Amino acid sequence: MELKRWIQRLLWVFVVFLLVGISSLLHFFSSTYRKIPCEICEFQFDSVPKPNWIVIYPGLVGCGKKCPIALENLRQFQSRFPNTKFSFYFLVTDPKETEEGIQNYLAYYQTSLAIQALRPKSAEEVQFYRRLGAYLPEHPVLKQKDEHGTQFFLIPPNRKVVYALPKLGEDDWIQIQKEMNKE
Known part of the structure; x- marks a missing residue:
């Protein structure tokens, strides 16, 4: 017994x-996001005010499918969290894109979202964004088909990591905030 x-x-x-x-x-x-150490974030974004979260969307200039939806998601995300300071960037994934083309593409979105173009300035930056999963097209046919990912990258004020998210969702944002508060 x-x-x-x-x-x-x-x-x-x-x-x-x-x-x-x-x-x-x-x-x-x-958890739908990945947390990746960022060796270049501190010096790459040294002009961004320290309390700001940096939000990056990698896209293709002229994209008519994924990018417009993603950029609208950025605008909505900003409006859901009015007490958080954000700096928004559109990571230009085609190195052959002209400044005029970039500005013309972003002009419409800039009426409701303070978004700036971001271009990798070095091979190290290109490698970093590729490691994150940002698609940087190397063949024109792929660009014509709008073949690129739909990730968002969040860089917290400490500039030590990047959170790669498949979408900007409130649940992930809350989870990331909790994680940051623990540090």
Whole structure:
């Protein structure tokens, strides 16, 4: 009888540990963003006021599919969090794009969103953005097909990491804020 109770207790302890472990794994994998160390963020964005969060969307000038939706998401994101200071950037992913073309493309969006063009200035920056998953087209056919990702990159005021998000969602934003407050 005593052995039977001991086995039952052991089984309950095992079940509790199993449930806690599964819960932890689900929490870990349910996070939709990635946190990546940023070696270049501090000097690349040294002109951005320190309290600002930097939000980057990599896109193609002239894109008529994904970019307009993403840029509208940036505008809505800003309006949902009016007490947070943001600096928005459109990462120009085609190095052959002209300044005039970039400004013409962004002019419409700049009427409701303070967004600036961002161009990688070095091979190191290009590699960094590729590592994040920003598509930098190397073949004109891919550009013509608007083949690029739809990630957003958030850089917190400390400029030490980049959060790569498939979409700008309130749940991820709240989770990132909690993570930042713990540091």
